[in-house]
Amino acid sequence: MQRQGLLIVISGPSGAGKGTICKALLQKNKDLKISVSCTTRSPREGEREGINYYFVSKEKFEDMIEKNEFLEYATVYGNYYGTPRKYVEEELKKGNDVILEIDIQGALMVKERYPEGVFIFILPPSMEELKNRIIKRGSETEDSLNTRFTAAFEEIKYMSKYDYAVVNDYVDEAVKKIECIIVAEKCKCNRMLRAGYFEQEG
Numbered sequence: 001m002q003r004q005g006l007l008i009v010i011s012g013p014s015g016a017g018k019g020t021i022c023k024a025l026l027q028k029n030k031d032l033k034i035s036v037s038c039t040t041r042s043p044r045e046g047e048r049e050g051i052n053y054y055f056v057s058k059e060k061f062e063d064m065i066e067k068n069e070f071l072e073y074a075t076v077y078g079n080y081y082g083t084p085r086k087y088v089e090e091e092l093k094k095g096n097d098v099i100l101e102i103d104i105q106g107a108l109m110v111k112e113r114y115p116e117g118v119f120i121f122i123l124p125p126s127m128e129e130l131k132n133r134i135i136k137r138g139s140e141t142e143d144s145l146n147t148r149f150t151a152a153f154e155e156i157k158y159m160s161k162y163d164y165a166v167v168n169d170y171v172d173e174a175v176k177k178i179e180c181i182i183v184a185e186k187c188k189c190n191r192m193l194r195a196g197y198f199e200q201e202g
């Protein structure tokens, strides 16, 4: 019997360390898949097409919306971001676990379609440390830093919609916690029953 993979949704405020954690998680777990999103924002220094994002024009993005090519999409800090549907559906069908690193609006949309997914919220150790990390990353102007920092307070209010919260004090520990969550999720009785364990064949 072919079992569906687990859909793992990771969100949290800008600078909490989602990207860093996902990268470390993928390095350690070669079977995990990550969905590469489309965005209309400009690439940051060092970001690569098809690795960090697919960087597309607003026109192209809107054409993809029309063609129903997104599993979910949202406007975040004035740009479109969206999860291409095909890759995620195909990988889950093959039985592979797939990570989506997306914002809260997108996560809530995914939750409606895939309530069986696992929803993880990444928290910074403190708001002060969050600000330091965004500054240290050096990717934002004063304005966009303030936008992200102000949004963080609003975003954290949505934590209750998620199944788990992981504080990113140390990357290795946060990664270990996410690995444990994945294992625990797969042992849930209702998931095992849905997957058809011990059902009589024929």
Ligand SMILES: Nc1nc2c(ncn2[C@@H]2O[C@H](COP(=O)(O)OP(=O)(O)O)[C@@H](O)[C@H]2O)c(=O)[nH]1
Pocket: 011, 012, 013, 014, 015, 018, 019, 037, 038, 041, 072, 073, 074, 076, 081, 082, 083, 101, 102, 103, 104, 105, 106, 107, 148
């Ligand atoms: N809804 C949605 N949000 C996304 C997607 N890809 C990235 N995001 C979110 O968009 C926000 C901005 O991402 P980014 O521009 O990389 O900035 P960062 O969070 O400061 O690193 C973050 O909250 C991401 O999780 C997507 O496909 N869909």
Ligand SMILES: Nc1ncnc2c1ncn2[C@@H]1O[C@H](COP(=O)(O)OP(=O)(O)O)[C@@H](O)[C@H]1O
Pocket: 012, 013, 014, 015, 016, 017, 018, 019, 020, 021, 133, 134, 136, 137, 168, 169, 170, 171
């Ligand atoms: N546990 C950590 N301790 C110290 N710095 C961290 C930690 N996790 C991430 N960072 C740094 O914080 C900054 C923001 O991390 P990033 O992964 O880009 O966040 P996000 O994807 O949530 O916006 C980066 O410069 C990253 O190197």
